[in-house]
Amino acid sequence: MSAVKSQKKQVRLNGADRLDEICKVAARMICEKGYDGTSMSEIASAVGITKAGIYHHIEGKRELLFAIMSYGMDSLHREVIVPARAISDPESRLRTIITNHARLITSNSGPQGNNPVTILVDETAGLMPAHRRKVNQRKRSYVDMIRQTLTELKDQGKLRDVDITAASFSLLGMIIWLSRWYNPRGRLTPDQVAQDITRIALGGLLRC
Amino acid sequence: MSAVKSQKKQVRLNGADRLDEICKVAARMICEKGYDGTSMSEIASAVGITKAGIYHHIEGKRELLFAIMSYGMDSLHREVIVPARAISDPESRLRTIITNHARLITSNSGPQGNNPVTILVDETAGLMPAHRRKVNQRKRSYVDMIRQTLTELKDQGKLRDVDITAASFSLLGMIIWLSRWYNPRGRLTPDQVAQDITRIALGGLLRC
Numbered sequence: 001m002s003a004v005k006s007q008k009k010q011v012r013l014n015g016a017d018r019l020d021e022i023c024k025v026a027a028r029m030i031c032e033k034g035y036d037g038t039s040m041s042e043i044a045s046a047v048g049i050t051k052a053g054i055y056h057h058i059e060g061k062r063e064l065l066f067a068i069m070s071y072g073m074d075s076l077h078r079e080v081i082v083p084a085r086a087i088s089d090p091e092s093r094l095r096t097i098i099t100n101h102a103r104l105i106t107s108n109s110g111p112q113g114n115n116p117v118t119i120l121v122d123e124t125a126g127l128m129p130a131h132r133r134k135v136n137q138r139k140r141s142y143v144d145m146i147r148q149t150l151t152e153l154k155d156q157g158k159l160r161d162v163d164i165t166a167a168s169f170s171l172l173g174m175i176i177w178l179s180r181w182y183n184p185r186g187r188l189t190p191d192q193v194a195q196d197i198t199r200i201a202l203g204g205l206l207r208c
Numbered sequence: 209m210s211a212v213k214s215q216k217k218q219v220r221l222n223g224a225d226r227l228d229e230i231c232k233v234a235a236r237m238i239c240e241k242g243y244d245g246t247s248m249s250e251i252a253s254a255v256g257i258t259k260a261g262i263y264h265h266i267e268g269k270r271e272l273l274f275a276i277m278s279y280g281m282d283s284l285h286r287e288v289i290v291p292a293r294a295i296s297d298p299e300s301r302l303r304t305i306i307t308n309h310a311r312l313i314t315s316n317s318g319p320q321g322n323n324p325v326t327i328l329v330d331e332t333a334g335l336m337p338a339h340r341r342k343v344n345q346r347k348r349s350y351v352d353m354i355r356q357t358l359t360e361l362k363d364q365g366k367l368r369d370v371d372i373t374a375a376s377f378s379l380l381g382m383i384i385w386l387s388r389w390y391n392p393r394g395r396l397t398p399d400q401v402a403q404d405i406t407r408i409a410l411g412g413l414l415r416c
Contacts, residue, residue: 033333034333173381203412
């Protein structure tokens with residue numbers, strides 16, 4: 001690789017890292033002070049860049065909200081969806097979904113003891129319609145993977161006698177709620193919590 | 209009862225009903241358009257009263273947010289906490305907590321297929337500090353009842369080998385998430401969903 005190419009790649013990587021950093025910091029600030037109560041200048045200052053600098057990475061505040069959600073959905077794709085899709089046995093796949101999604105939330109908890117990115121992914125009302133459709137479509141695709149996994153378990157006679165939709169969203173609620181209560185400075189390690197949630201969820205969904 | 213007394217009581221009841229109505233309508237509007245995007249005049253107009261009329265019931269917008277959360281916590285107290293406290297057996301008490309809380313959420317779902325009051329009870333950041341403390345204290349007292357119930361089940365050897373905190377919040381997440389996904393115009397009746405969530409939660413928390 002030529003020096004120029006290598007340098008270009010370096011710049012691009014730094015740009016992506018910086019955007020991730022902006023998304024994380026902005027998510028925390030928006031969760032604390034609300035979307036309307038957080039300005040682009042304040043976010044720039046918290047990240048340690050100029051206001052012009054932040055507009056180099058992000059067009060505007062509404063685009064920032066979409067960037068935060070895309071960042072969250074990208075992480076979910078990489079850490080949960082891709083590894084789960086590689087598993088053919090539905091019980092092992094379900095276990096991977098629960099454990100990896102729980103770990104993703106707990107390991108990225110903010111200093112306030114919650115996960116602002118996960119919380120904001122649920123606040124699609126502030127998005128522009130095209131962006132909202134995109135985020136909702138990605139969420140739906142994740143729910144579909146869970147529904148498909150539970151349907152396979154039902155066909156194997158392993159699922160409790162419960163509705164697939166109720167089961168899928170009960171599972172998601174249990175996991176996503178971690179973003180509201182888990183305190184990284186508390187007694188429970190991310191691994192312990194992921195293990196307990198996996199135990200409770202599998203116990204709740206599968207027949208004894 | 210004298211005619212005057214009876215009339216006074218009538219007026220008071222209507223006032224309380226009107227306040228409940230204001231809270232429900234305002235919660236729906238705030239969930240749709242955001243706190244900053246919703247004005248007191250718009251809420252008054254949606255309820256069918258004048259702007260002066262709404263200020264007769266509620267001092268201002270921040271007080272309204274507190275009134276909505278108090279309305280939500282009052283319903284929880286009446287429908288879930290009081291009946292559960294009357295039950296001495298922890299397993300029956302847990303069953304009542306899950307079923308009644310799930311029914312409270314599904315039976316008050318808005319036309320958009322969610323429960324705005326439940327969603328807003330989680331948004332305490334916009335409250336004045338004294339109000340936030342009050343709401344958080346009421347939430348804590350509910351969590352304490354759940355923790356206490358699970359501790360009794362643990363002492364009886366009935367609880368799975370999971371941490372009480374992780375178990376309590378997994379349960380709460382499963383139930384509260386109903387406010388985000390349950391669609392009252394969909395296939396599942398409130399009773400079916402309450403039954404399935406109870407089955408999944410008890411299966412997840414209790415040993416086989």
